[in-house]
Amino acid sequence: xxxxxxxxxxxxxxxxxxxxxxxxxxxxxxxxxxxxxxxxxxxxxxxxxxxxxxxxxxxxxxxxxxxxxxxxxxxxxxxxxxxxxxxxxxxxxxxxxxxxxxxxxxxxxxxxxxxxxxxxxxxxxxxxxxxxxxxxxxxxxxxxxxxxxxxxxxxxxxxxxxxxxxxxxxxxxxxxxxxxxxxxxxxxxxxxxxxxxxxxxxxxxxxxxxxxxxxxxxxxxxxxxxxxxxxxxxxxxxxxxxxxxxxxxxxxxxxxxxxxxxxxxxxxxxxxxxxxxxxxxxxxxxxxxxxxxxxxxxxxxxxxxxxxxxxxxxxxxxxxxxxxxxxxxxxxxxxxxxxxxxxxxxxxxxxxxxxxxxxxxxxxxxxxxxxxxxxxxxxxxxxxxxxxxxxxxxxxxxxxxxxxxxxxxxxxxxxxxxxxxxxxxxxxxxxxxxxxxxxxxxxxxxxxxxxxxxxxxxxxxxxxxxxxxxxxxxxxxxxxxxx
Amino acid sequence: xxxxxxxxxxxxxxxxxxxxxxxxxxxxxxxxxxxxxxxxxxxxxxxxxxxxxxxxxxxxxxxxxxxxxxxxxxxxxxxxxxxxxxxxxxxxxx
Numbered sequence: 001x002x003x004x005x006x007x008x009x010x011x012x013x014x015x016x017x018x019x020x021x022x023x024x025x026x027x028x029x030x031x032x033x034x035x036x037x038x039x040x041x042x043x044x045x046x047x048x049x050x051x052x053x054x055x056x057x058x059x060x061x062x063x064x065x066x067x068x069x070x071x072x073x074x075x076x077x078x079x080x081x082x083x084x085x086x087x088x089x090x091x092x093x094x095x096x097x098x099x100x101x102x103x104x105x106x107x108x109x110x111x112x113x114x115x116x117x118x119x120x121x122x123x124x125x126x127x128x129x130x131x132x133x134x135x136x137x138x139x140x141x142x143x144x145x146x147x148x149x150x151x152x153x154x155x156x157x158x159x160x161x162x163x164x165x166x167x168x169x170x171x172x173x174x175x176x177x178x179x180x181x182x183x184x185x186x187x188x189x190x191x192x193x194x195x196x197x198x199x200x201x202x203x204x205x206x207x208x209x210x211x212x213x214x215x216x217x218x219x220x221x222x223x224x225x226x227x228x229x230x231x232x233x234x235x236x237x238x239x240x241x242x243x244x245x246x247x248x249x250x251x252x253x254x255x256x257x258x259x260x261x262x263x264x265x266x267x268x269x270x271x272x273x274x275x276x277x278x279x280x281x282x283x284x285x286x287x288x289x290x291x292x293x294x295x296x297x298x299x300x301x302x303x304x305x306x307x308x309x310x311x312x313x314x315x316x317x318x319x320x321x322x323x324x325x326x327x328x329x330x331x332x333x334x335x336x337x338x339x340x341x342x343x344x345x346x347x348x349x350x351x352x353x354x355x356x357x358x359x360x361x362x363x364x365x366x367x368x369x370x371x372x373x374x375x376x377x378x379x380x381x382x383x384x385x386x387x388x389x390x391x392x393x394x395x396x397x398x399x400x401x402x403x404x405x406x407x408x409x410x411x412x413x414x415x416x417x418x419x420x421x422x423x424x425x426x427x428x429x430x431x432x433x434x435x436x437x438x439x440x441x442x443x444x445x446x447x448x449x450x451x452x453x454x455x456x457x458x459x460x461x462x463x464x465x466x467x468x469x470x471x472x473x474x475x476x477x478x479x480x481x482x483x
Numbered sequence: 484x485x486x487x488x489x490x491x492x493x494x495x496x497x498x499x500x501x502x503x504x505x506x507x508x509x510x511x512x513x514x515x516x517x518x519x520x521x522x523x524x525x526x527x528x529x530x531x532x533x534x535x536x537x538x539x540x541x542x543x544x545x546x547x548x549x550x551x552x553x554x555x556x557x558x559x560x561x562x563x564x565x566x567x568x569x570x571x572x573x574x575x576x577x
Contacts (some may be wrong), residue, residue, distance in 0.1 A: 334574060361489060363541065
């Protein structure tokens with residue numbers, strides 16, 4: 001069976017070309033064939049998915065409908081689904097079974113989705129390559145010697161390798177957009193507060209957002225219609241009206257002004273990326289949009305501000321892993337303090353420890369003002385950069401990453417270089433704006449290149465609209481890796 | 484601020500992490516580079532800049548003071564690595 005997009009699967013299920021169970025079986029067959037190489041998944045939820053597919057078939061037979069009825073979807077393994085493991089790719093949560101559904105999972109179930117498994121990630125979403133997983137390293141389906149990106153690298157690789165129709169990821173500093181770019185798929189980080197974080201294991205609470213990772217912008221719009229909207233269970237979820245994102249796809253894009261942030265080009269940008277992104281901007285102009293240069297002058301401070309603030313929040317959030325209420329507990333301890341320290345030493349991987357230590361330091365007595373407060377003030381300046389730029393344009397366009405997917409192991413020994421590779425994605429999280437990645441071409445080595453679209457707060461509609469029109473004009477999103 | 488001020492033993496204790504000697508050496512070296520990069524924020528004049536802790540204009544979020552059952556009873560204690568039927572068990576504190 002050809003592996004369809006979400007929208008194609010919906011039509012074909014309704015036309016009874018195949019059943020939801022047959023579609024699910026085809027997806028698991030594909031996983032059985034390719035996932036030994038790609039390693040996108042940590043757990044498969046075959047029994048649950050099979051029951052959901054059978055229910056979907058009964059509803060389809062009864063003429064019922066729902067936005068994702070019978071469609072196989074994967075979840076990044078930091079999103080809780082009742083009765084299944086949620087490991088965050090960490091030893092410390094290796095045996096944790098979720099006692100409840102995240103709000104996004106509840107909404108996917110109500111929309112009829114078939115939830116097929118949990119995808120690999122960097123431990124606690126800390127990383128840009130998926131090499132920080134406790135379990136195994138996910139490979140880039142386009143070249144198995146390269147990383148799929150991170151931290152939602154499992155979701156990115158699963159979509160690219162046709163191991164699901166679509167997936168959810170989470171984005172704290174680029175963790176949806178960068179793996180989407182590296183794997184040649186479409187990924188959207190919504191506005192902070194657009195999607196409920198209830199049931200998402202917390203990394204940095206003022207940055208984290210769940211979002212769709214799909215084959216097309218149209219599929220991303222369908223998923224956003226299902227997962228978006230206010231949730232009383234998340235006090236930071238925004239009580240603003242949820243538009244129909246699929247209806248926005250047919251809006252006219254001709255009058256739109258696209259801002260090109262000059263700081264996103266030039267020194268340090270790989271030549272293939274620069275050429276491909278500039279070509280994509282020409283394509284957008286040929287579609288009637290007007291490109292103008294804008295400036296985000298504090299871009300060079302984004303990585304520094306982000307690693308202060310995100311690590312500070314992480315050090316507080318991860319203090320809950322103490323071996324008492326759930327998760328791993330060290331077997332070697334005679335007293336409470338040793339139990340805490342041994343549990344955390346044995347349970348966390350090195351990158352998580354590095355960030356907890358950095359976060360603890362910037363919050364510690366005597367350093368709070370110099371680091372944490374300074375980082376918060378830099379965040380204000382970066383946010384103001386975007387407010388100024390959006391006075392002149394409707395959205396901004398630029399690269400996602402300074403270079404295409406790097407080789408496995410290439411940056412593992414140099415955490416600062418790994419952090420600096422997030423330079424173009426981090427600002428959107430600091431400012432809380434929506435941003436997305438769509439495929440716009442390939443490098444000389446046939447690795448995908450992503451185009452970043454950045455929007456105004458709560459204006460995912462314009463991003464999805466432009467992305468959908470771009471995908472009508474180009475065929476980059478239709479390229480698939482050979483496995 | 485200076486990266487020389489990073490006392491890894493003290494920070495590890497605050498973070499409740501027990502590091503091996505090898506980790507202390509390696510992480511300490513990496514922190515020097517990371518903090519050197521972070522120190523570039525000193526170039527910014529933030530004298531009259533307000534800090535941002537959350538990008539949304541949220542004030543206190545209240546709900547009605549009504550008792551509801553959020554989670555099912557009896558589902559949480561069994562998740563603990565050590566527990567009897569009513570309590571979490573931890574090593575001796577005093």
